Amino acid sequence: MQRDTEQYIYREIYNRLKEDILAFKYDSHEKLPSKRGMAEHLSVSVNSVKSAYEQLLAEGYIYTKERKGYFIEPLDKLIIDPHAHITLEAHESNLEEAYDFSFSHMSTDISEFPVDTWTKLMKRVFQNYDYYLSAIPHIKGPVELRQSIAKLVSYQRGIQCHPEQIVIGSGTNTLLMKLIQLMEDDVKIAVENPGYSRFRALLKQTGTHILPIELDRKGISIKQIKQLQPQAVIVTPSHQFPMGTIMPVSRRIDLLNWASQNHSYIIEDDYDSEFKYETDNIPSLFSFDKNESVIYLGTFSKTLMPGLRISYMILPSTLIKKFESQNHNMIPDFSMLNALTLNLMIKEGHYEKYLKKMHQLYAKKRAYLIAELNKVLKSDITIKDTQAGLHFIVEAKSRYTYKEIETRARDQKLELYTINRFSVKALQNNSESKLLIIGFSKIQQQQVPEAVQRLKKVLLG
Structure with a gap:
């Protein structure tokens, strides 16, 4: 041998x-x-x-x-299908594309993230919380973090709740999945159109009956909701995604009254409410609710980073026992180490300090990008600026179709999304006016001039 x-x-x-x-x-x-x-x-x-x-x-x-x-040991011969073969070609196309510049709405700027502070807090978790780290977590998450979140949403979002109502998860999609399991098998859930496409995809995978509801100038159409009568409706009232509409109090009251009268639920996705420019934050829909009709979804993906994978859900008290009963044998999917580190970050004031810093950074970046867009594209664009969140809508003049714009952007190595990504059906828009979603969190300020020039080439040729 x-x-x-x-x-x-x-x-x-x-x-x-x-x-x-x-x-x-x-x-x-x-x-x-x-x-x-x-x-x-x-x-x-x-x-x-x-x-x-x-x-x-x-x-x-x-x-x-x-x-x-x-x-x-006696063995049977392994049957090999001559027609079966392994290929990676289908997977290669799904790999993340390399862009020079990004107008993505999904990312955050982590250049100022307090890495040293986070590392020190994580070390303290190892030293002081070994009883948590060495055991299976509570299905709703560590009570310390839930207590910190309860205080956080009280002064940030006007929400009065008990830590027992809060459920920690690895993302809003995961929490929405748990929420669907609390509802009837034949539940009908209304969604905004255009709206968050990942929620629609998740609902479709679970076999949930989806009811797309159009938007008007106040947000989701209350008229269509009353016509279709869903058992639940998912809304983004503080900064509608993607159109950016802030739902006025009149529509909020209409929505809450409908939910109360029909014993339906409103699922409030408050994904980037922490960022409001030039005016105070808009109170959450949950804070208006007096009839336990609203389920609140919050996340740290926008304020910290998506890679942290920590979101939370605030349930009405009527759903808590049902949630605990259905999930008492389940193992949570979030990182206990990250959850406990985040708790210390919030409790000791580091989170609020970082949030203020990022608010100033995003406000400056946003203003600079808007000024550059107006300077370069002039009358060829109209910016629908709601002064909130980490993206805004641009109505641009272009002879190209949505599909052509998306292809041209890839050719320019520019990450760009059109309204088609968020609509239930692709828009066959042959007019000059095209809607683009412009995110500004990921792009660096020094990159803005070149990125805007490439956008001009994409739209105008």
């Missing part, structure tokens, strides 16, 4: 024997040479043969008879 210096001798023996067994060079139940006999034949140590035999035994290639030795 020729020894491979990169492998232990026993692995060579093991691999050779396994290949011979799978090639049916041995008969079923055939006895293998003794360990000593095999060692002498191969001029290796008995221990090397013993290790190889024990590995084959553990994997089920051979079996033993007491005081008789090792024997070949």
